[in-house]
Amino acid sequence: MKRLLIANRGEIAVRIARTAREMGIETLVIASEPDADSLAARSADHVVVVGPAPAPASYLNQDAIIAAALDNGCDAVHPGYGFLSENAEFARKVVDAGLTWVGPDAGAIEMMGNKSMARDSARKAGVPVLRGSDGPLDPEADALALARDIGYPLVVKASAGGGGRGIRFVHDEGELLATIEMARGEAASVFGDPTVYLERFVKHAxxxxxxxxxxxxxxxxxxxxxxxxxxxxxxxxxxxxxxxxxxxxxxxxxxxxxxxxxxxxxxxxxxxxxxxxxxxxxxxxxxxxxxxxxxxxxxxxxxxxxxxxxxxxxxxxxxxxxxxxxxxxxxxxxxxxxxxxxxxxxxxxxxxxxxxxxxxxxxxxxxxxxxxxxxxxxxxxxxxxxxxxxxxxxxxxxxxxxxxxxxxxxxxxxxxxxxxxxxxxxxxxxxxxxxxxxxxxxxxxxxxxx
Missing domain, CATH: 3.30.470.20 (ATP-grasp fold, B domain)
Structure with missing residues (x-):
């Protein structure tokens, strides 16, 4: 690895550049237009402006970021956290472009990014899990019976959610079915995936x-x-x-x-x-x-x-x-x-x-x-x-x-x-x-x- 593109901003971009420099790796950081003279931009050896301020036009612009890496002789991409760091599509694009992705492969990102799949993988690995539905909740399943077995209160979680998002609380049976429908609609709108699952709620966890x-x-x-x-x-x-x-x-x-x-x-x-x-x-x-x-x-x-x-x-x-x-x-x-x-x-x-x-x-x-x-x-x-x-x-x-x-x-x-x-x-x-x-x-x- 000779030249690393840092696909992020702020303190994590500064942090990555520091270690890369210690390892003798040249760095290039992407920046939006207002970030062109930021501390992160000046912490790297090179900076490339990839778009205007809104994140979708800059830090989430996958094609612009990959083009910046290829046009500037980079051989690897470090996504930091946030933005595209857990985007399996972006990880695949980076690898398909002949670049090294600093992170797990796209398959692992997809598996762990789907919370119900991750829960199933964890259970198979012997990781303790909360009582809940086995995988995504089937629209035809008897949700009321399943919820009685799990016990109230419980939570309805979006399979594609994360970071505290895509979670709805259910205090009793009267709220369950309506909450599941709202959660499915919200998950489809926000995450592009309507699947949800049920899980026991732990108070004061x-x-x-x-x-x-x-x-x-x-x-x-x-x-x-x-x-x-x-x-x-x-x-x-x-x-x-x-x-x-x-x-x-x-x-x-x-x-x-x-x-x-x-x-x-x-x-x-x-x-x-x-x-x-x-x-x-x-x-x-x-x-x-x-x-x-x-x-x-x-x-x-x-x-x-x-x-x-x-x-x-x-x-x-x-x-x-x-x-x-x-x-x-x-x-x-x-x-x-x-x-x-x-x-x-x-x-x-x-x-x-x-x-x-x-x-x-x-x-x-x-x-x-x-x-x-x-x-x-x-x-x-x-x-x-x-x-x-x-x-x-x-x-x-x-x-x-x-x-x-x-x-x-x-x-x-x-x-x-x-x-x-x-x-x-x-x-x-x-x-x-x-x-x-x-x-x-x-x-x-x-x-x-x-």
Whole structure:
């Protein structure tokens, strides 16, 4: 691999370019017109503008991206996360164009992208799953009888959904049939696939996940993470390892995740996500993400493994550089996602120009940023500015370190979520691991309007 096209923007594009440079790989990043002079664009060796601001005309423009790779002598494409990272059609187009795709093959992306198929694959691999329908719900099936067997409350999930989308809750039998029909119509409209399935709902569940790596021959895990602090199903704070997890549960999810990767012949970095029921001490499969995750830095700092480097090695040589016996877990890490949103105004996006940006510097503190002073925060894309990662010997020290780093960070020109991150880290429920994936919605007046 000599020249890599990075098909993304923001902090992940900066992150990929950094590792590629360390490996002696030349980089080319695509950009929309307003991103042409962004930090990501200047972090790469070359930049190519592929279209105007709207993502469908630029970062989702498959043909323009592939043309940029071919016209500029690239031999590989790294999709990062979001955008086209889990698009099997794009992965096939990249390979068909004679380029190397940095990620699992299109078949694995399709299998795990269909949630009901992924659930079936997980069950066959011995991964614990929630009680639910076996595969997609047949329109002719007796949904009422099946739901009685699963038990209420339950959820109707779109097979092609993900990231918290395509989920509808059903509290009792009277809501079921109408909800299924609405879910099918919504799934067809939003995802282009009307199939849905049923699954038991776990109240106050925590969101835990396992990082896996595979090169088609060898398959390992790099431990677990907890991503339970979420707002509207979007992760806010992540940590590794997952705290307060029984040893038996931890071992089960790690080993079964590796088995799922092996069953898929997986090649690349992937994340197997679970719901953990802290009352019954059970974990159950949600989905597998076939890409690098936003929260991958917490795994990197506790293991010392550069996941992007492993992605590039697997794609270029067919082999990863680490084995399971090489992985050592040291300390605890917490990641805070800093977004350009106004927490005093219902988290309304806050585009604009960053006039002042002063990151806290200290031992064990890592900043993965996609902006700098003078950067323009666009209203067209995800509002995340950066990730603040703190690695310490213990969880308690990591929480204290993250708070210190947040209080020591200064950003002006746009509103950010730093105030709410401080409040969440300082909550007794977080330090005592009593939070869950719907916790933020239960907190009254988390941020008073100004």
């Amino acid at each position: 925590r969101h835990v996940e396992v990082q896996v790596l595979g090169d088609g021959k060898n398959f390992i895990h790099l431990g677990d993470r907890d991503c339970s602090m979420q707002r509207r199903s979007q992760k806010v704070i992540e940590e590794a390892p997952a705290p307060d997890l029984p040893d038996a549960v931890r071992q089960t999810i790690r080993e079964s995740s590796v088995e799922l990767a092996r069953q898929c012949g997986y090649s690349g970095a992937g994340t197997v996500e679970f719901l953990y029921d802290p009352v019954n001490h059970e974990a159950a499969f949600i989905e597998m993400n076939t890409r690098i995750q936003v929260e991958h830095p917490v795994t990197e700092v506790v293991t010392g493994v550069d996941l992007v480097r492993e992605q590039l090695l697997i794609a270029s040589t067919g082999s990863m550089s680490v084995r399971q016996e090489d992985i050592e877990f040291k300390g605890h890490a917490i990641e805070c996602r800093i977004n350009a949103e106004d927490p005093h105004n219902n988290f309304f996006p806050s585009p604009g120009v960053i006039s002042v940006l002063d990151w806290f510097e200290g031992e064990g503190v890592r900043i993965d940023a996609g902006v700098e002073a003078g950067s323009t925060v666009s209203p067209y894309y995800d509002s995340m500015l950066a990730k603040l990662i703190v690695h310490k010997d213990t969880r308690e020290a990591a929480i204290e370190g993250a708070l210190e780093a947040l209080y020591g960070t200064r950003i002006e020109g746009v509103k950010t979520t730093i105030p709410v991150l401080k409040k969440l880290l300082d909550r007794l429920e977080f330090s005592a691991v009593k939070h869950h994936s719907k916790f933020i919605e239960t907190v009254d007046n988390l941020m008073e309007p100004k």
